Amino acid sequence: MRDQLINIKGVGDGLRITLDEAEEWNSITALLATRIDQQSAFFNGARVTLDVGARPVRKDEMMSVKALLDRRGLVLTVVLSDSQTTLDSADALDLRANVSAVQTPDLVDGLAPFNPEEEGTSGVMIRRTLRSGRTVRSAGHVVIFGDVNPGAEIQAAGDVIVWGRLRGVVHAGADGDTSAVVCALDMTPTQLRIAGYLTTSPQDKRQRPKPEVALIRDGQIVVEVWE
Amino acid sequence: MTGKVVTITSGKGGVGKTTTTANLGVALARLGQKVALIDADIGLRNLDIVLGLENRIVYDLVDVVEGRAKLRAALIKHKSFPELYLLPAAQTRDKTAVSPQDMIQLCNQLRPEFDFILIDCPAGIERGFRNAVAPADEVLIITNPEVSAVRDADRIIGLLEAEHKGPGRLILNRVKGDMIRKGEMLSPDDVTDILGIKIVGIVPEDENVVPSSNSGIPITLNNSSRAGKAFHNIARRLMGERVPFMSLEDSGSFFKRLSRMFSGGGG
Numbered sequence: 001m002r003d004q005l006i007n008i009k010g011v012g013d014g015l016r017i018t019l020d021e022a023e024e025w026n027s028i029t030a031l032l033a034t035r036i037d038q039q040s041a042f043f044n045g046a047r048v049t050l051d052v053g054a055r056p057v058r059k060d061e062m063m064s065v066k067a068l069l070d071r072r073g074l075v076l077t078v079v080l081s082d083s084q085t086t087l088d089s090a091d092a093l094d095l096r097a098n099v100s101a102v103q104t105p106d107l108v109d110g111l112a113p114f115n116p117e118e119e120g121t122s123g124v125m126i127r128r129t130l131r132s133g134r135t136v137r138s139a140g141h142v143v144i145f146g147d148v149n150p151g152a153e154i155q156a157a158g159d160v161i162v163w164g165r166l167r168g169v170v171h172a173g174a175d176g177d178t179s180a181v182v183c184a185l186d187m188t189p190t191q192l193r194i195a196g197y198l199t200t201s202p203q204d205k206r207q208r209p210k211p212e213v214a215l216i217r218d219g220q221i222v223v224e225v226w227e
Numbered sequence: 228m229t230g231k232v233v234t235i236t237s238g239k240g241g242v243g244k245t246t247t248t249a250n251l252g253v254a255l256a257r258l259g260q261k262v263a264l265i266d267a268d269i270g271l272r273n274l275d276i277v278l279g280l281e282n283r284i285v286y287d288l289v290d291v292v293e294g295r296a297k298l299r300a301a302l303i304k305h306k307s308f309p310e311l312y313l314l315p316a317a318q319t320r321d322k323t324a325v326s327p328q329d330m331i332q333l334c335n336q337l338r339p340e341f342d343f344i345l346i347d348c349p350a351g352i353e354r355g356f357r358n359a360v361a362p363a364d365e366v367l368i369i370t371n372p373e374v375s376a377v378r379d380a381d382r383i384i385g386l387l388e389a390e391h392k393g394p395g396r397l398i399l400n401r402v403k404g405d406m407i408r409k410g411e412m413l414s415p416d417d418v419t420d421i422l423g424i425k426i427v428g429i430v431p432e433d434e435n436v437v438p439s440s441n442s443g444i445p446i447t448l449n450n451s452s453r454a455g456k457a458f459h460n461i462a463r464r465l466m467g468e469r470v471p472f473m474s475l476e477d478s479g480s481f482f483k484r485l486s487r488m489f490s491g492g493g494g
Contacts, residue, residue: 056390084389085357129423131385132378136233149421167421 006032012192014047022055029065036072049078056085059092066093097189099126099136123158130154130168150190159183165209169193179215187212197221230263232334233465234363238379240350242371243400243430246440248347249277254462256311257447260342263302265333265428268349269324272316278305279443280313289317292329298336312341312373320355327361334362343465352386360387366395367427372402372413381422386428396427398461400468403432428461429472430454464478 005028007018019028036043048069057065066076079090079097090097123141136142141158152168154160157175159182166184171193173180178195186209188201194214199221211226212215235248245268252264266274269289283303286296291314298314305311307477314333317324330346337344348359351388360366366387370380387393399415406412417427433454439446447455453473460467460470 054389054391082389084386128388131388132381134385147423151378151381 006035008035011049014049015043015074016051018047019053019055025055025057025061029068032065033068033072036069036074040072044073045075047075047077049080049201051080052083052086056080056083057081057089058085059089062086062089062093062095091094099134113155121158123156129164132168148184148189156180172214180215182214183211185209185211187214187223192221194221218223228345230261230334232338232344232346232362232364233364233367234346234348234359235367235369236348236356236359237350237369237376238352238383239370239376242369242376244275244350244369245277245347246446247367247369247398247400247430248345248435249440250445250455250458251303251462251465252278252311252313252343252345253308253445254304254447254459255343255345255457255465256305256308257276258462258466259310260466261310261340262400263312263314263337263341263344265344265346266316267325267330267346267355269279269316270318270321271349272318274347275303275313275315277440278313278445280315281307281443284315287317288317288333289320289324291333292325298333322358323347325358327357328494330358331362352382356383356386357419360390360392363392366392367398368424369398369400370418371400371413372407372418374413377413377418377421384422384424384493394424395420396425398428398430399426400430402429412420426472427464428457430457430461448493 005020005023009016017032018094019032050065062079069076076095079086079095080099081087081097082099087099095217110179121140123143124138125143125145126136127145129145129146130136130148130152132149134152135155136153137155139157142154142156142160144154144162144164147164148154148162148166148168148170150167154168155171156173157173157177159180160170160172162184164184166189168189169191170182170189172182173195176195180194182192182194190200192199192214194216197216197220212223213226214221214223235251237244237245248264252262253263264274264329265288266272275284279321280303288301290296291298291301298338302312302314305313334344340471346359349355368380368383370376384394387395399418403412404417415426419426431453433446433452435449435452436446436454441451446452447458449455456473461472463470
């Protein structure tokens, strides 16, 4: 029971600590301190990614948990949350803040690939509409199952697939990969970038939206029907 | 009685939050509800003016939060509706004088005594917004049929969803049927297409609104005003009634279609 409130696991070169969303903040941070103290030698020096889920964490609460980790020789580097309050708190403390969905997938840790020839590439999948002001960044691909509204932004080193209406700003191949593509069921982005190329949507209202794919051909972005 | 806390917000300024709060308060009181209105726009208070209660203010929200006045002493009773009360904002302080926790406590004190507690949220997405939204059971998002207002409403809905207060219901204010027909203004369909939330009211543009706000007599008391009628209908929908959307003009097949859409959808 107690163990389920706090989940600690090794991810890459650091630790990912997930705190239960519902438990009272003071008691869960106290519990976290106890857990770390029990194995202080093991945890000492680790870089921590803290996942608080949808819980809104105020700046003073964020400072206290950061101090709690500092005192035990752990370094808080990244905060994951769905709450804008939490993300703002993390920003204010110069921590890297990400929506929970944007994280390196670690589900496959230790598992052999199902089929080595179909290993695929990593990415993030977000299953809701991105509203104005939301930003998603990924070192892999990005899949949105929902709309991308005007004022939202996606930046991906790989491809971007939107199963919905794409109306925000999207940048695929952001690290310079000119083979990256952008697909959407309704392609009317405010601005579309692939690698170093940029285009905007035509102003005229189109009749009937159809799935389209944007890619670079002969040194410019072309948009064609997705078949 | 367990009062329902409804926050009226928009992101963008000037779209009609205060006018809507005042009119919904009066309309609910006319329907026999006991209503408290809270002006959360500390430093830029307006709701007292629109309700014609400016000269009766003795204590304000900050006085209550900081313990200088009892909540009961700060509530101002409306001239014509003894079941309608206003808790005015402080004019000399700023948003940081109150915390979200203060607002939750304040509303918990009001809940047992009122049917509805309406909070007039300040423009913006900072502290004032968080204060106003923290105690809300339901959020109404006001927007105008223009791109910039809809963009801000979308941002607000995203923030509400992140705080588990969303998505809320939409009031589309200052709609002009003739401009929509000419394709010069976003239609309710265009707006819901982007925002993806339910509409609880469509308020037509009405030139009587400004003089009525200036004189402190909310437009919903003017029985011949279409905007006033629209606010009255929203109040009834807040009480759980199913009220069909009125057509904004006689020949407006578009709005008839819309009213069918929403009366069926329960919005």
